[in-house]
Amino acid sequence: MSATPTPRNLDLDRLLDHHKLMWRIRAFEEAALQANTEKLVLGAIHPSIGQEAIAAGVVTNLRVDDILSSTHRGHGHTLAKGADAKAMMRELLGREGGTSHGKGGSMHIADFSVGMLGANGVVAANIHITAGAAHAIKMKGEDRIACSIFGDGAINRGPFLEGLNWAKVFELPALFVCEDNGFASTTRTASMTAGPGPAARAEALGIPALEVDGNDVIALDEATRDAAAAVRAGGGPRFIVAKTYRLTGHTAADPAAYRPAEEVAAAWRNDPIARLAQTLADAGIKGEALAGHERDARTEMEAVYDDAKAAPWPPLERAFADVQDVGDPRVDAY
Amino acid sequence: MSATPTPRNLDLDRLLDHHKLMWRIRAFEEAALQANTEKLVLGAIHPSIGQEAIAAGVVTNLRVDDILSSTHRGHGHTLAKGADAKAMMRELLGREGGTSHGKGGSMHIADFSVGMLGANGVVAANIHITAGAAHAIKMKGEDRIACSIFGDGAINRGPFLEGLNWAKVFELPALFVCEDNGFASTTRTASMTAGPGPAARAEALGIPALEVDGNDVIALDEATRDAAAAVRAGGGPRFIVAKTYRLTGHTAADPAAYRPAEEVAAAWRNDPIARLAQTLADAGIKGEALAGHERDARTEMEAVYDDAKAAPWPPLERAFADVQDVGDPRVDAY
Amino acid sequence: MVTMTYAEAGRTALAEEMQRDPTVWALGEDLGRGGVFGQYAGLPEQFGPVRISDAPISEAAIMGVAVGAAITGTRPVVEMRFADFALCAVDELVNQAAKARYMFGGQSKVPIVVREPMGIWRSSAAQHSQSLESWYTHIPGLVVICPSSPVDNYGLMKSAIRCDDPVVYMEHKNLWALEGEVDNNDPLPIGRARIVRKGDDMTVVSWSATVHEAVTAAETLSADGVSVELLDLRTLWPWDKDRVFESVRKTGRLIVAHESVQAGGFGAEIAATVSEALFGALKAPVKRLGAPRVPIAYAPPLEDTVRVTAAGIAEAARAMVTE
Amino acid sequence: MVTMTYAEAGRTALAEEMQRDPTVWALGEDLGRGGVFGQYAGLPEQFGPVRISDAPISEAAIMGVAVGAAITGTRPVVEMRFADFALCAVDELVNQAAKARYMFGGQSKVPIVVREPMGIWRSSAAQHSQSLESWYTHIPGLVVICPSSPVDNYGLMKSAIRCDDPVVYMEHKNLWALEGEVDNNDPLPIGRARIVRKGDDMTVVSWSATVHEAVTAAETLSADGVSVELLDLRTLWPWDKDRVFESVRKTGRLIVAHESVQAGGFGAEIAATVSEALFGALKAPVKRLGAPRVPIAYAPPLEDTVRVTAAGIAEAARAMVTE
Numbered sequence A, B: 001m002s003a004t005p006t007p008r009n010l011d012l013d014r015l016l017d018h019h020k021l022m023w024r025i026r027a028f029e030e031a032a033l034q035a036n037t038e039k040l041v042l043g044a045i046h047p048s049i050g051q052e053a054i055a056a057g058v059v060t061n062l063r064v065d066d067i068l069s070s071t072h073r074g075h076g077h078t079l080a081k082g083a084d085a086k087a088m089m090r091e092l093l094g095r096e097g098g099t100s101h102g103k104g105g106s107m108h109i110a111d112f113s114v115g116m117l118g119a120n121g122v123v124a125a126n127i128h129i130t131a132g133a134a135h136a137i138k139m140k141g142e143d144r145i146a147c148s149i150f151g152d153g154a155i156n157r158g159p160f161l162e163g164l165n166w167a168k169v170f171e172l173p174a175l176f177v178c179e180d181n182g183f184a185s186t187t188r189t190a191s192m193t194a195g196p197g198p199a200a201r202a203e204a205l206g207i208p209a210l211e212v213d214g215n216d217v218i219a220l221d222e223a224t225r226d227a228a229a230a231v232r233a234g235g236g237p238r239f240i241v242a243k244t245y246r247l248t249g250h251t252a253a254d255p256a257a258y259r260p261a262e263e264v265a266a267a268w269r270n271d272p273i274a275r276l277a278q279t280l281a282d283a284g285i286k287g288e289a290l291a292g293h294e295r296d297a298r299t300e301m302e303a304v305y306d307d308a309k310a311a312p313w314p315p316l317e318r319a320f321a322d323v324q325d326v327g328d329p330r331v332d333a334y
Numbered sequence C, D: 001m002v003t004m005t006y007a008e009a010g011r012t013a014l015a016e017e018m019q020r021d022p023t024v025w026a027l028g029e030d031l032g033r034g035g036v037f038g039q040y041a042g043l044p045e046q047f048g049p050v051r052i053s054d055a056p057i058s059e060a061a062i063m064g065v066a067v068g069a070a071i072t073g074t075r076p077v078v079e080m081r082f083a084d085f086a087l088c089a090v091d092e093l094v095n096q097a098a099k100a101r102y103m104f105g106g107q108s109k110v111p112i113v114v115r116e117p118m119g120i121w122r123s124s125a126a127q128h129s130q131s132l133e134s135w136y137t138h139i140p141g142l143v144v145i146c147p148s149s150p151v152d153n154y155g156l157m158k159s160a161i162r163c164d165d166p167v168v169y170m171e172h173k174n175l176w177a178l179e180g181e182v183d184n185n186d187p188l189p190i191g192r193a194r195i196v197r198k199g200d201d202m203t204v205v206s207w208s209a210t211v212h213e214a215v216t217a218a219e220t221l222s223a224d225g226v227s228v229e230l231l232d233l234r235t236l237w238p239w240d241k242d243r244v245f246e247s248v249r250k251t252g253r254l255i256v257a258h259e260s261v262q263a264g265g266f267g268a269e270i271a272a273t274v275s276e277a278l279f280g281a282l283k284a285p286v287k288r289l290g291a292p293r294v295p296i297a298y299a300p301p302l303e304d305t306v307r308v309t310a311a312g313i314a315e316a317a318r319a320m321v322t323e
Ligand SMILES: Cc1ncc(C[n+]2csc(CCOP(=O)(O)OP(=O)(O)O)c2C)c(N)n1
Pocket: A071, A072, A073, A121, A122, A123, A150, A151, A152, A153, A154, A155, A179, A181, A183, A184, A185, A189, A246, A250, D029, D057, D059, D081, D085, D088
């Protein structure tokens, strides 16, 4: 079930775009961590540093009208889907102009205008929501697909079984992507996961599954392109497992003391951005060009962070808005 | 994954016991259906007529101190575990002297004194409960096992994934048995179940699984004997799928009009009791002896039914008893 | 003006809404054969298996899929079969359906109707008899409806389906066969109580099956010269404070009667609100009549001991007027 | 007499009970590293991975396994991490744990403690901030405890673990670091309210984190010459009617203050009960202070707008005495 990404003819422009995007994601999250340090973000921040290849390799194979749902660790996916970094950072800081007017924050980051139907604070909950989106898409005969990205910890919750079974029973246009970073918070998922793992579970539910090196954006790009095409063609759901590693703690507050330093150091040597840079350098791209991506990304995200810091709080009425139409708390909240 | 039950050397005494037990189960449920017709049972009755081989072949491989949990269709399992038919019938009629003083009825039939920890009104809920019982058994270092019997409809609910994963992660002494009768109420389970089925799902969770002809008590007996021995020996959980057919409607009230008459007729020709009788006849057992089992069973269960009909209602105080110690409603229910 | 049963009324309303709006569909176990209570009978033939969809035994998926399908432009009607089984899908209803619109700052609404047949129904025991309507009144984002008659089940089902909010729609299992006249074709307003009968001595507020006990009680009482104004709340959230206040201002006395457990029941919300708002106008303390805090037993006599009955309501009413 | 934090108090009580009774064990995600809030820190080392057990992300299994393990002779302490995630395990708690003893006619009890850290906690938003204690008070079979201080968390945790009933034990996430003196080694009685301060003009009943707001309010008020008797309910079911009634009989006024949504909140139960039982003794209508019926927002200022604060309590109290 493992993808062999070589030999391949590289589409350099596309790879350069991936490199830019991965740096934008990393720079965004470094700014978010900064905001956390400066106590401008009080809620939990779950960085995807080290997992950017999945956002780039998977999500760029989705069209803007395709649907994506994500997890608590969803900044990268959301940026890759095309959300505005400024609005996202304002959301993280709980400011007016945030994607959700500061009402959801990092764990509920969403931008419906680009088909990003939300990160979710409940592990595995987005699997059902994606199956439902795919169900609606098929029912309406629309030409688009729905993609759900979730972690390796999510495969032990009921929705993994119920949602995947549903998607296959109804042969829905759904793409399921498991970000297997080896951990669920402080727990090594292998210690709490029985059997051969995510791919075998998906196949036992009749869904073709593929395991990919989640730090190899080229392999992910190819695997997702093929899987998404099959789903788009009406072939029913597909499943991809992307093996990766969470380079930071579970949250900004987690020192991740439960992992040996060597393990983390080794993982850094497998940094997906560095790997892509190496590939591009080998292909003759100038180091200057690559360094430029990093510089531009940092400049962009510093500005994005400054903008968010300067942004006002949402007006207090917002606390009572968008609850419900019938029984609107703005009419009677008690 | 399919068991080949022949060649085998028959233990005639054991088979005769199975034959007696299967007739006792059928006669019990025919009496229960009678009670339903006579409106002496108002709640739902789910007969296991046609599935008696599973109760006999599986449950008789459990010791009295082993633990069993079952489903809404649990009369046969409960009788096979050694519960008193009289107390069970009183329970079905909601009378004093019932296994649960008439407070649970058919769907919650239980007899803790013989290790039968309850039928359950919620599909698949007993899977978690059995995993928990097995967890406690292992924790306390006891020499017994826990067995859960559930239907093919239960494999699409979250607890199937969560409970089996749990049992395997902790290598628990748990035996899971799926009664695959092809239906979930009025729905053909095949139409709502993705992938290869229960056994493949269990194996994807690391649990060795076996498919057995659920109307062949001899095959079930052997398969369960081996599986239970492996579990008892500390080999971790095992899974058995017993293919069978529900000869009656889903409940006593269900005419099962959604099934072609030929299908049901063919299934009757595969009646597990008749099949066992044939095997025994071929082995030289007199028809008279076999007819005696049926006669005795009917006589017993008629008496059991008469006893229940004559039994008093539970005293009304029972409605307030056995709720909780702290905050006991007998002290203050409002 | 036609006569139909409570089940037929819900079914007719659903069918009409499905004809009116192609994005309306229903999903749940056994719907392809008309549903376990026949509340979908004929609809599979009329609308086909896509719009009247079977489902695996996966309450969490049924609810979660409905949420995803609702934010993707359809209007799912979710069948939970028994309110008790909805407890397998609480995250999907409370953490997802009820909060999505708010968490996402209004980027989407979640127009789903969650049908949860409720209540005590002939020896169904503890896991098939619950009435947990008060739970949903406590959850921001949810609308809660408990119809007691065919005409209300028809009109409120229509409104629920047209409502853009997640609606918990609780039909009472004991009312399926109840016949009544359905004299309008329009949706009924959500949040409006029905004045079942006018009276002057006291107000009785009830909902769902217990309304019928209250009707009987009111008749007995009027024979005894006690004039009861009976309100069928119909909608628990939002609830019709105006009509309840208006009535209690007139009568000065209030009994709230419901089948569900009294402790933490919605009767407490009504009693607390009225006791505060109409403190001066009350001639007697507001009285709640709900079930004792015990699970529902299987044996009919035990089941009966926890019911709120016409006799119990009448007795409480007499005690109140003679206080 | 030692000083410890609220988190340490719960941890110490659990450790002592585990030493006392070998059948007590805990299960939940990340417990092997001390739990997400450090409420189990040191216990894995002390008791090992079997008695302080990790778990997959499977709330339903964690709860359901605990039920099975409880009816098989152990006393599990279930860690739900956030009360919000317990919504993934409602069938297991409400249909199984709470009803097993009754459905089976007393053949077994279900001694589990379900820890559900609750409440608003620094921009955690709608899915990590809920307080649903009122739900559990409505479920027969369940005991509900909401400690507000280290000493109570210590004594009530011990009682909860020794209790043979399923106990929903809700610690408030904002109180983990709160320090206080723990001056006894014994379990505290379940169902007994604590008189935080004596007073004559009015009674304030509260629980969990809101008790601390009420303390501040009471101090401000006493400076203004309003003497408040403050009761910390501590246990919601069973709740201490005797002490509450006794106090309100004396003061004639009652405010119930809680963080959770007011509509359908447990404040309604208290208000309804007191308004009925002490109708004649009330000088003013019972006042409830709870959250508006909106989800909890992420942005701190929006989060703050729905809080029940000391200022809000004091203001309501002043309005009440000057009525
Ligand atoms: C149902 C549920 N249980 C527990 C949590 C707490 N929690 C948040 S993230 C997390 C770990 C998730 O691990 P994984 O799915 O592998 O995603 P990752 O964090 O590794 O990206 C947990 C347990 C939750 N959010 N939802």
